[in-house]
Amino acid sequence: MEEKNLAFTAFSQSKVIELQTQFRDEIIERWGNTESFRQFEEIFSSQSRKIQNEQISSFYCTAQELFEKLATYEGKTPSCLEVQQIVQKWQEYISEHFYQCDSQMLSYLGNLYITDERFSEFINRFGGENLAMFFSKAIEAYCTKQRSESNER
Numbered sequence: 530m531e532e533k534n535l536a537f538t539a540f541s542q543s544k545v546i547e548l549q550t551q552f553r554d555e556i557i558e559r560w561g562n563t564e565s566f567r568q569f570e571e572i573f574s575s576q577s578r579k580i581q582n583e584q585i586s587s588f589y590c591t592a593q594e595l596f597e598k599l600a601t602y603e604g605k606t607p608s609c610l611e612v613q614q615i616v617q618k619w620q621e622y623i624s625e626h627f628y629q630c631d632s633q634m635l636s637y638l639g640n641l642y643i644t645d646e647r648f649s650e651f652i653n654r655f656g657g658e659n660l661a662m663f664f665s666k667a668i669e670a671y672c673t674k675q676r677s678e679s680n681e682r
Contacts, residue, residue, distance in 0.1 A: 564629070584626060591622055593655060599664060600656025607667035608674075616664075616671040632675040639668030 595615055602612045616635075623630040623638075630638070642648045643665045652661040 588626070592651075595619055595622075596652055596655035596660065596664075599667075600660055603657055603660065603663055607663055608670040612667045613671050613674075616667050619668075620671075632672040635668055636672040639665040639672070642668075 595618060599612065599615050602609065602615075605612060620630050620635050623635075628634075642652055642661045649661040652664055653659070656663075
């Protein structure tokens with residue numbers, strides 16, 4: 530009987546590590562010199578890997594919950610109250626757990642959700658094919674309203 534050499538490459542973390550490095554390099558290139566990135570680095574670099582993993586897991590649960598709720602409003606306008614409340618919760622979640630997400634940063638994120646297919650694919654799996662676009666439009670409506678309110682003050 531021939532002995533088979535079993536390989537466990539399917540359980541290897543090498544692809545995950547490669548992607549993490551690629552994404553980290555992209556993030557540093559795009560936002561490495563921003564105050565938001567410095568806040569994120571300060572928070573994450575001081576935490577253990579276990580705490581970081583728990584935060585990421587919590588992030589995915591929160592994202593799923595919010596995006597599934599958002600999907601129920603796809604037939605409405607992006608500026609309707611219910612959708613705007615979801616955008617506000619998303620902004621607050623990011624600010625509370627990662628970095629200060631002001632209207633400008635939120636607007637950048639809304640654009641990223643439709644210009645980077647990785648984000649689009651992630652968001653769209655919770656609703657229709659255009660949930661990311663719907664979310665981006667909702668974010669832009671929210672940010673426009675925030676800017677006009679701050680100009681009125």
